Amino acid sequence: MAEIQKYLFTLTCREAGAVRGLGGAELHGLLFSLLQDLDPAEATVLHEAPDKPFALGPLTGPGRREKGFLHCESGTHYRFTLSCLDPSMTGLADALAGYWSGMAVRLGTAEFSGEAVEEVYPGGLTYQHLLERPPLPREITLAFRSPTSFRQLGTQIVFPLPERVFGSLLQRWNNFSPLQLHPDLDFSVLLVSRYELQTSLVAFDRYSIVGFTGRCSYRLPPRFPDFLAFQIHALARYAAFAGVGYKVTMGLGQTELVGEG
Numbered sequence: 001m002a003e004i005q006k007y008l009f010t011l012t013c014r015e016a017g018a019v020r021g022l023g024g025a026e027l028h029g030l031l032f033s034l035l036q037d038l039d040p041a042e043a044t045v046l047h048e049a050p051d052k053p054f055a056l057g058p059l060t061g062p063g064r065r066e067k068g069f070l071h072c073e074s075g076t077h078y079r080f081t082l083s084c085l086d087p088s089m090t091g092l093a094d095a096l097a098g099y100w101s102g103m104a105v106r107l108g109t110a111e112f113s114g115e116a117v118e119e120v121y122p123g124g125l126t127y128q129h130l131l132e133r134p135p136l137p138r139e140i141t142l143a144f145r146s147p148t149s150f151r152q153l154g155t156q157i158v159f160p161l162p163e164r165v166f167g168s169l170l171q172r173w174n175n176f177s178p179l180q181l182h183p184d185l186d187f188s189v190l191l192v193s194r195y196e197l198q199t200s201l202v203a204f205d206r207y208s209i210v211g212f213t214g215r216c217s218y219r220l221p222p223r224f225p226d227f228l229a230f231q232i233h234a235l236a237r238y239a240a241f242a243g244v245g246y247k248v249t250m251g252l253g254q255t256e257l258v259g260e261g
Contacts, residue, residue, distance in 0.1 A: 002124020003177075004241050005090045006083045007097065010115040013061075013076050017110030018069040021203040022146060023059030024251025026107040027080055031056065034096055042092065051175045053089040055243035057081035058146050058251035059107065068203030072110040080251075081120070083241040085176040090124065127177040130234045136257075138220045138229075139193060140236050146254040147202050147211025148245045156209065156246070158199055160216045162190035165244055168253075169235040172242040181231050190232070193219040202252065211245075211252055 019026055031054075035043035046052060061078035063071045072078065084090040097117035105112040142165065150157040150164045157164060166187040174180050197214035220229055236257045243253040 002084075002090050002121075003087055003126045004083075004085060004121075004130075005093065005124040006081055006120040006241060007093055008079060008081055008118045008120055009100065010077055010079050010117070011105055011112040012115055013072045013074050013078060013110055013112050015111035016072060016074045017108055018071050019059060019108035019110055020069055020205065021208075022251040023070065023080070023107055024056060024202075024247065024249075025204055027056050027059060028250045030105060030107065031082070035092060038092065038095055042088070046089075051172065052249050053085040053176050054093075055083040055085075055241065055248040055253070056251055057083075057254050068201075068208070069108070072107075072112075077115070078112065081254075083243070085172065085242060127173070127179045127234075130237045131179065131230065133233070133237060135226070135229060136233045136236065136260075138224075139217050140220075140233070141215055141217040141258040142236065142239060142244075143215050143256045143258050144197070144213050144244070144254070145256060146252055147200050147209065147213055148253045148255065149209060149211040151246045156211075158210055158212050160192075160195070160197070160212065160244075162187045162192065162218050165216075165218075165239075165255075166190070166232065166235050168244050169238055169242055173235060173238055181235070182228075185228065185231065187232075189221050189224070190218045191221065193217045204250075209247065209252065215258065 057080050059078055059080050062076050063073050082093055084093050100114040100117050103114035195216040197212045199210055199212050202209050239255040244255040245253040
């Protein structure tokens with residue numbers, strides 16, 4: 001069983017309706033409802049876990065956005081991604097994929113039917129694979145595809161400080177990987193060399209969250225040890241699966257390494 005995998009779920013809108021925000025809360029609820037039907041005991045363990053071995057991308061597809069809602073159009077296709085960070089979660093996703101086609105799904109006030117599930121990385125990846133990839137240049141650029149933020153003492157931080165970005169990734173890596181990275185990596189030595197960011201507001205049921213999207217580049221300092229550089233590069237690649245920051249299980253914090261083939 002693959003340790004890491006990303007799945008692309010496709011669904012078709014059968015009855016037009018509105019989905020709040022990025023659809024993350026609805027997709028999160030849908031996932032746990034499906035897991036409850038599939039394996040109630042495993043669903044309960046997963047729901048109660050303080051850090052969950054998956055990340056959900058936002059619902060994407062055509063339709064106007066108005067007053068914090070996506071208005072989905074009948075007869076059109078929509079998509080979302082589910083990234084799995086350990087073999088157990090990958091196994092659950094494989095099982096869900098087996099009966100997704102034709103499944104009736106409700107998100108917000110819109111009705112959908114499941115169409116297809118695609119493995120983005122056929123066969124999956126391992127944590128060892130991420131560590132063994134060739135080294136990157138001394139400058140790393142991350143693209144924040146969905147609104148991203150960090151939570152600290154009740155406050156939202158809306159800038160991708162290296163300590164926050166890579167600290168978030170390190171925590172997720174060490175929680176789910178059989179290969180532990182050094183827990184005291186000092187990410188403050190990374191320099192923000194350039195950025196192009198904007199903020200936006202994402203609506204949830206009883207609150208809204210501000211997050212940033214765009215790009216940010218980080219430069220490793222001169223004479224930075226190679227073995228530490230390899231670990232930082234691995235974390236940068238891991239971002240495409242783990243997400244970064246707050247509410248990655250509800251569509252936020254979707255992040256990718258720029259220039260990685």
